[in-house]
Amino acid sequence: MRELRYREALREAMTEEMVRDERVFIMGEEVGHYQGAYKVTEGMLAQFGEKRVMDTPIAEEGFAGIAIGAAMVGLRPIVEFMTWNFSAVAFDQILSNATKLRQMSGGQFTVPIVFRGPNGAARQTAAQHSHAMETFYAQIPGLKVVVPSTAADAKGLMASAIRDDNPVLVLEDERLYGIKGEVPEGEHLVPIGVAAVRRAGTQCTIATWGKMVPVSLEAAELLAAEGVQCEVIDLRSLRPLDHGTVATSVRKTGRLVIVHEAWPYGGPGAELSDRVQRDCFDSLRAPIVRCTGRDASMPYNKKLEELTIPGSATVTQAVRAVMAY
Amino acid sequence: MTKVLASAQDPMFGLFRVIQDDATLDPAYAAHFSDALLERMYREVLRLRVLDERMLVIQRQGRIGFYGEVKGQEATPIATGLALEADDWIFPALREGAAMLVRGFDLSTYIAQCYGNSCDVNKGRQMPSHYSGRAVNQVSWSSCIGPQVPQAVGVAWAMKLQKKPQIAVGFLGDGATSQADFHNAMNFAAVFKVPCVIICQNNHWAISVPSKAQTAAPTFASKAIAYGMPGVRVDGNDVCAVYWAIREAAARARRGEGPTFIESVTYRIGAHSSSDDPSRYRDEAEVQQWRERDPLDRMRRVMSARGLLTEGAHEVLAAQLDDEIKAAIAVVEQGHQPQRESIFEDVYASLPWHLREQREELLATAPAVTHGGATH
Ligand SMILES: Cc1ncc(C[n+]2csc(CCOP(=O)(O)OP(=O)(O)O)c2C)c(N)n1
Numbered sequence: 001m002r003e004l005r006y007r008e009a010l011r012e013a014m015t016e017e018m019v020r021d022e023r024v025f026i027m028g029e030e031v032g033h034y035q036g037a038y039k040v041t042e043g044m045l046a047q048f049g050e051k052r053v054m055d056t057p058i059a060e061e062g063f064a065g066i067a068i069g070a071a072m073v074g075l076r077p078i079v080e081f082m083t084w085n086f087s088a089v090a091f092d093q094i095l096s097n098a099t100k101l102r103q104m105s106g107g108q109f110t111v112p113i114v115f116r117g118p119n120g121a122a123r124q125t126a127a128q129h130s131h132a133m134e135t136f137y138a139q140i141p142g143l144k145v146v147v148p149s150t151a152a153d154a155k156g157l158m159a160s161a162i163r164d165d166n167p168v169l170v171l172e173d174e175r176l177y178g179i180k181g182e183v184p185e186g187e188h189l190v191p192i193g194v195a196a197v198r199r200a201g202t203q204c205t206i207a208t209w210g211k212m213v214p215v216s217l218e219a220a221e222l223l224a225a226e227g228v229q230c231e232v233i234d235l236r237s238l239r240p241l242d243h244g245t246v247a248t249s250v251r252k253t254g255r256l257v258i259v260h261e262a263w264p265y266g267g268p269g270a271e272l273s274d275r276v277q278r279d280c281f282d283s284l285r286a287p288i289v290r291c292t293g294r295d296a297s298m299p300y301n302k303k304l305e306e307l308t309i310p311g312s313a314t315v316t317q318a319v320r321a322v323m324a325y
Numbered sequence: 326m327t328k329v330l331a332s333a334q335d336p337m338f339g340l341f342r343v344i345q346d347d348a349t350l351d352p353a354y355a356a357h358f359s360d361a362l363l364e365r366m367y368r369e370v371l372r373l374r375v376l377d378e379r380m381l382v383i384q385r386q387g388r389i390g391f392y393g394e395v396k397g398q399e400a401t402p403i404a405t406g407l408a409l410e411a412d413d414w415i416f417p418a419l420r421e422g423a424a425m426l427v428r429g430f431d432l433s434t435y436i437a438q439c440y441g442n443s444c445d446v447n448k449g450r451q452m453p454s455h456y457s458g459r460a461v462n463q464v465s466w467s468s469c470i471g472p473q474v475p476q477a478v479g480v481a482w483a484m485k486l487q488k489k490p491q492i493a494v495g496f497l498g499d500g501a502t503s504q505a506d507f508h509n510a511m512n513f514a515a516v517f518k519v520p521c522v523i524i525c526q527n528n529h530w531a532i533s534v535p536s537k538a539q540t541a542a543p544t545f546a547s548k549a550i551a552y553g554m555p556g557v558r559v560d561g562n563d564v565c566a567v568y569w570a571i572r573e574a575a576a577r578a579r580r581g582e583g584p585t586f587i588e589s590v591t592y593r594i595g596a597h598s599s600s601d602d603p604s605r606y607r608d609e610a611e612v613q614q615w616r617e618r619d620p621l622d623r624m625r626r627v628m629s630a631r632g633l634l635t636e637g638a639h640e641v642l643a644a645q646l647d648d649e650i651k652a653a654i655a656v657v658e659q660g661h662q663p664q665r666e667s668i669f670e671d672v673y674a675s676l677p678w679h680l681r682e683q684r685e686e687l688l689a690t691a692p693a694v695t696h697g698g699a700t701h
Contacts (some may be wrong), residue, residue: 034533034606057503057539058470058531086469089504124390126452128468295683296672300390301441301449303662303694307687317690 001182009151009183013158027054028080064090071113081117084133098167099142114161116170127297132262138238144168145238149213151181156190173211193240201231205249208259209235219315238268243275254285264292286325291318337547343565348626366564367624369403375646384599389439393419393454397594400620404567414493415463416477421496422456425463433653442660449663471506478514481521492520492578500531511552520578528593533606549586561591562620662694
């Protein structure tokens with residue numbers, strides 16, 4: 001199969017959906033003439049023109065609201081946030097509007113919309129620019145939240161998000177945009193809410209998402225050399241959360257380490273942990289451990305940043321601790 | 326404010342200038358500019374130009390992670406530093422941080438903010454080009470565009486409530502006027518009638534977005550009208566004009582007459598930041614037009630016209646300033662990495678139990694930070 005970069009796979013999904021359905025359009029800061037701050041929308045303006053690839057003023061709250069309005073009357077917007085950090089400015093439009101309109105209006109109005117952009121720490125972008133926002137968004141009823149970690153999923157989850165009749169957030173990652181992987185040509189839909197087993201193993205389950213998937217796979221490789229066989233599960237969707245796939249794995253391994261970049265307090269990792277300890281209580285041979293970003297703001301200093309985000313070394317430590325329990 | 330407003334004619338379309346085409350000062354304002362003041366302005370603009378070029382070089386060499394170029398926009402931060410009282414509050418955006426240097430903030434400590442090592446007052450936590458200094462009442466902008474402007478208004482409001490004499494100045498770019506924070510800052514400033522000046526550096530571009538795609542208003546200055554405050558449109562490449570506009574606005578604020586909005590019309594000669602390539606979206610001819618209105622050149626010609634700058638003196642001073650800057654960088658590069666446990670410091674006023682626990686865990690498991698000057 002041919003290979004694409006993650007950013008190209010995202011673009012291919014958007015392009016194919018825009019060809020397929022003329023109600024789909026994309027808007028955001030610099031998505032058109034500049035072709036996207038991270039080149040995800042490269043070439044799309046030339047292909048679709050300014051009515052479907054729209055540059056906006058710097059006003060996330062503004063264009064989130066504009067897109068929600070357009071979605072209510074039948075269009076299917078894709079909204080790019082230059083990074084998810086800036087979605088904080090648009091939070092009210094997402095939290096109190098996009099996700100609430102269907103239920104609040106008794107089902108009269110719907111908001112089929114995709115919000116997308118890179119999430120989490122990039123490189124030395126410091127406290128205000130490195131937020132892993134999934135903890136906030138995965139909380140919200142009415143939202144779906146997907147986090148592709150491979151090029152194939154970037155295409156498949158994006159296409160599913162665009163076709164979904166609900167608001168869906170696609171949390172991409174600046175550090176993954178350049179990775180390459182095999183991507184099916186033509187229609188490729190990855191269902192939202194189904195996790196993927198990335199590596200099979202028998203002794204410890206590692207459940208993770210996004211950029212922490214390659215980190216966990218690297219850790220699993222190191223651990224295999226020590227004789228510890230880990231099963232690595234890429235959750236892919238944080239809401240809905242496929243705890244079933246994780247539970248099946250934990251019944252086999254008896255151990256679970258959850259790895260995420262976001263802060264340790266609450267979030268999808270804690271949610272998963274709660275579910276697994278109830279569903280698999282009899283199978284657990286050790287407490288569930290979470291290996292997370294540290295409970296402080298992201299430093300700019302490179303060395304401190306490295307210490308703040310989980311790396312393969314911290315993941316292996318966590319697994320070793322669970323194995324030694 | 327009356328003078329500046331009168332001279333600018335109409336805030337929508339006028340442009341307040343002091344430096345005339347022949348490099349003499351408008352006689353109506355010339356008396357405000359002593360030789361000493363002009364010399365200071367010239368020297369500070371030149372120092373910022375040299376510093377900016379040097380910082381860009383070290384960014385390209387990977388010695389710092391990011392840098393926001395100021396080239397072509399030096400007039401506003403320098404004029405701000407000179408026009409305000411030493412303890413007025415400054416909330417810069419990306420390109421006005423150097424105002425603190427004019428107020429005597431130590432050069433190597435300033436540069437250290439881009440290194441994030443032990444010389445940095447922000448302790449390695451803030452991105453480069455986000456300069457703050459408690460010692461000079463300067464608070465860094467927010468990486469997310471806009472929040473510093475209502476904060477500046479809040480400081481001004483607090484000054485008013487406490488009957489303190491200081492005023493506050495908040496900065497933003499033309500792009501940032503699209504954010505709700507701009508609206509809130511303008512509205513509160515006028516409704517609460519606070520002692521502040523809000524300054525928009527219209528450098529014509531917000532990364533790749535031209536200002537005409539940001540607003541349909543004829544000028545940014547004209548926005549002040551609807552908020553109920555005076556708007557001034559000033560030639561942002563004319564240090565003397567920006568200085569005088571800020572002086573008058575600050576005096577007005579200090580008299581209790583409320584806020585002023587200043588649009589400083591300028592141009593970003595360089596890239597938006599070290600992650601941008603402007604040749605992809607803008608015409609070199611446009612850049613060239615603005616190079617011809619360079620604020621440093623204009624100041625230099627004023628100096629020569631006044632007989633304050635002899636042949637060759639410019640080059641000598643530039644070289645001397647560059648040496649000072651290189652020496653300051655060398656001092657910073659002697660600094661060491663922050664301690665690894667500093668990750669948990671300053672999260673709260675005092676270290677809570679859960680962070681103490683995490684700190685201990687970190688010390689037990691993570692390798693110590695190896696020392697070395699640069700952060701890369
Ligand atoms: C809320 C938010 N949205 C988007 C960005 C990305 N961004 C950084 S700077 C910038 C342009 C700012 O333009 P302007 O306000 O004109 O200031 P300039 O950089 O030109 O001085 C943008 C869009 C951001 N930092 N914050």
